[in-house]
Amino acid sequence: MDFKMKKFRDINLKLTPQRLAIFEYLDDNKSHPSAEDIYLEIRKKYPTISFATVYKTLEALKKQGLLLELTIDPERRRYDPGTEHHHHLICIDCKKIVDIHADFRVDVPEDAKGSFEMLGNHIEFYGLCPECKKKG
Amino acid sequence: MDFKMKKFRDINLKLTPQRLAIFEYLDDNKSHPSAEDIYLEIRKKYPTISFATVYKTLEALKKQGLLLELTIDPERRRYDPGTEHHHHLICIDCKKIVDIHADFRVDVPEDAKGSFEMLGNHIEFYGLCPECKKKG
DNA sequence: TATTTAAGGATAATCATTATGGATTTTAAA
DNA sequence: TTTAAAATCCATAATGATTATCCTTAAATA
Structure with missing residues (x-):
């Protein structure tokens, strides 16, 4: 986290308590939270924080490549x-x-990709988690 | 298309001109249009069609497995x-x-998937199309 | 500590999607 | 055909996530 704080400074982003709280919450977080998840959590400590602050912080983190925005849940964006x-x-x-x-080896055959310049890939697996499987 | 019309009847969906137009537009369509794309196109022929009709028709097609809803463009849903x-x-x-x-062979290792029941997968490749590459 | 400059927060705006409800059209049956 | 029942249409309002605005406040730095 110190490491990330430094990055913040390096990039001319002001370190505020709200940002630090969001930062801490995200650090090592494997839950892929939505903006609302983050907002609700941070609000416990900073009851006046607004959604705008959350979104703006997420945007800043994204721009620095410290955060990935997932488009996998059709209902809302998730952050990783x-x-x-x-x-x-x-x-x-x-x-x-x-x-x-x-x-995974997932190289697109030449004829399929045309003259696209390939930059990356992401595999979405779909399934039923143990809990939901139990429920039926 | 005849084939799909039959399917429509089979499933107790009334055949209306609006639906037929949407149907025709989607048939063999490889452009992965958004609801708005479809709306704008159909409106040329049926100027009074509403978004509601488009969305309801898409919903019906989805339910029958004739149409896939893509969550790959963060801005809007695309249909395939x-x-x-x-x-x-x-x-x-x-x-x-x-x-x-x-x-592609993309079998998730046992230890990674836990006791999830695996149902499917979808690979998103990211890249630059020839046109956009040219533009820079 | 003063000055500059960005961030915070309240709130309005936007945009995609969903819900509602009365008028209309289709279907199926007489 | 004619008609009744049911489903669809469309206009519009509602919703929900995200973005923009704008004024106040706080952080950085000299």
Whole structure:
């Protein structure tokens, strides 16, 4: 976290208590929270924080490449502080998201990609988590 | 298309001109249109059609498995009448989406998936399309 | 500590999507 | 055909997530 604080300063972002709280909450967070999840959590400590602050902080983190915005839950955006390349498994029922750290060979055949310049990939796995499977 | 019309009847959906127009537009459509794209197109022929009708028709098609709802463009939902399993390549600039029909082995290691019941997967490739690459 | 400059917070605006409800059209049956 | 029942249409309002605005306040730095 110290490491990240430094990065903040380096990039001309002011360090405020609200940002630090968001930062701490996200650090090592594997729950892929939505903006609302973050807002509700931080509000416990800073009851006057507004959604605007949350969104603006997320935007800043994204710009620095410290945060990934996931487009996997159709209902809302999810945020992932994970930094190395990985994939996701989502429960189609409760929408829980789990990281998948594994290396897959997924090279698009030349004829399929045309003259696209390929930059990256992301695999979404769909399934039922143990809890939801139990419920039926 | 006849084939799909039959399906419509089979499933107790009334055939209306608006629905037929949406249907025709989607048939063999590889452009992954948004609801607005569809609305704007159909409006040329049926100037009074409303967004509600578009969304309800899309919903009906989804329920029958004739249409896939893509959560790949963070700004809006895209629709894909493609029926067999395939993946997508999206231009990070213009958001164009291209189908990738290829078979990838992407089996999640046992330890990574826990006791999830795996149901499917979808690979998103990111890149720059030829047009956007040219523009820089 | 003073000055500059960005951030915070309240709130309004926007945009995609969903819900509502009365008028209209389709379907199916007489 | 004619008609009754049911589903659809469309206009519009409601919702919910995200973004923009604007004024006040706080952080950085000399």
